[in-house]
Amino acid sequence: MSTNYRFRIADSYTPETLPMERLAEYMAALAKLLGEPQGVHFDDVKAGSAVLVAKVDTPARPKVRERVYMLRNGNAPLEVIKAFNELDDLLRKDNATGELTSDDGGVVIPFPGREKPQLLTFGPFKQDGSLEGQVVRIGGTDETVPVHLRDGAIIHIGQTTPDTARQIAPHLYGPTLRLHGTGTWFRDGDGGWHLKSFKISSFEVLDDADLxxxxxxxxxxxxxxxxxxxxxxxxxxxxxxxxxxxx
Structure with missing residues (x-):
């Protein structure tokens, strides 16, 4: 015995017009939201705008139901929240709204999609500063050369001149560097700061061996x-x- 969840993409696609690549993106995000990969299966795309049907095997039903209801109640794990945001972003890009319903037709989770209020963005703001990390990539053929700097799980991408890039190149996958320059920042309405670009003017090697x-x-x-x-x-x-x- 199994149960079904239906994810409806409203006011945008029909089963005949939904591109395969976009369908795959929606399916991947929906799979992350429901979890239990061995017990959740894609079943069909039904009419009614475009409705993705996920079939949940009986053993997986309690855990899937728990994830869905935790999301609805506002205490879901981060991975479930990220999957919800991924689905909602896809809907917004497709100028659509959506909803997740259960077997009885009741709406379990609404997705605002295009109707979600957009946060204001402030900027750009320019600020001199520095970034630290390991250089993991240098490349490009333009007058400014991109430099990829890894700081833990974060990858910063800066730009510099070909001459400075040649000086940095011997340190690729080497010691920690401190890159000096000017950053361009934006501030979201929720208070978060995001680095848009970083123009590298100089650098120094932080020799970890000295520690x-x-x-x-x-x-x-x-x-x-x-x-x-x-x-x-x-x-x-x-x-x-x-x-x-x-x-």
Whole structure:
């Protein structure tokens, strides 16, 4: 025995006009929202605008139902919220609205899509500053060369001159660099800041090997707690990148 969930794309597509690539995007996001990949199956695209039907096997029903109702009640895991936003963004781009319904036809989750109020964006603001991380890619044929800098899970992309790019190139996948330059920032209505571009003017190498000397000196200071830190070099690196403290 199984149950079905129906995701309706309203006012945009019919089963005959829904492009296959777009269908795949909707299906992938819906699969992330429902979870339980072994127990949830694509069943059909039905008429009524375009309605994606997901069939949920009996063993998976309780967990899928829990995910859906946690989302409706506002306490869903981050992965479910991200899947909801992904579906809603697709609807907005398609100038559509949507809804997730259950077997009885009741709307479990509405998707505002195009009707979602857009947050104001402020900017651009230019600010001199620096970025730190490992260079993982350099390339381009224009007058400005893109430089990809990895800082943990974040990839920053800066631009620089061919001459500076040649100087940075030997450090590809090497030590941590500090890139100096001017950033262009935007501020969302919810207070979040987003880096749009970063023009690199200079850089310096942050030699992580020197941290061993720093740790040795710290351990020789009486009354400190560095002797109790199992991996002090890692701790200092995390402090350097702003992930090791609360300040």
């Amino acid at each position: 061993d000397k720093v740790v040795g000196a710290l351990r020789r200071v009486k009354g400190n707690t560095w002797n109790e830190v199992p991996d002090p070099v890692r701790a200092l690196l995390e402090e350097r990148h702003g992930r090791g403290g609360t300040g």
